[in-house]
Amino acid sequence: MVYTIPSVTFLLCIFQMLYPELILNETAMAIANLVLIISFQNRAVRRDYLTMVGNKESFYDNLTLRNAGKQEFQPILLSLRQYDIVSQNYGNQKGNEILYL
Numbered sequence: 001m002v003y004t005i006p007s008v009t010f011l012l013c014i015f016q017m018l019y020p021e022l023i024l025n026e027t028a029m030a031i032a033n034l035v036l037i038i039s040f041q042n043r044a045v046r047r048d049y050l051t052m053v054g055n056k057e058s059f060y061d062n063l064t065l066r067n068a069g070k071q072e073f074q075p076i077l078l079s080l081r082q083y084d085i086v087s088q089n090y091g092n093q094k095g096n097e098i099l100y101l
Contacts, residue, residue, distance in 0.1 A: 051099050 008031060016022070046058045054062070059075075066073050087095035 012027070012031075046054060048055055063073075063075070083095070086098060
């Protein structure tokens, strides 16, 4: 949808020139805001809020792209079981700092 903004804006400008008695400023702003919200929501769904690292869906997409491009790679998977002990012993701030690494 982000790529359609220029064409929609152009059509709205043409419409505004043909019918100057109608004011479409609010309509254009509403469409632009809707497109921006949808694009930001789509990005937010694919990332972890705390670490900003991609989630499982983005991981699979990345694997697919690398396989399609015939790139060599080696995924490393970590399991963080009982990670709450780190936050309990050292505090949430230190626990978050470890996740950022």
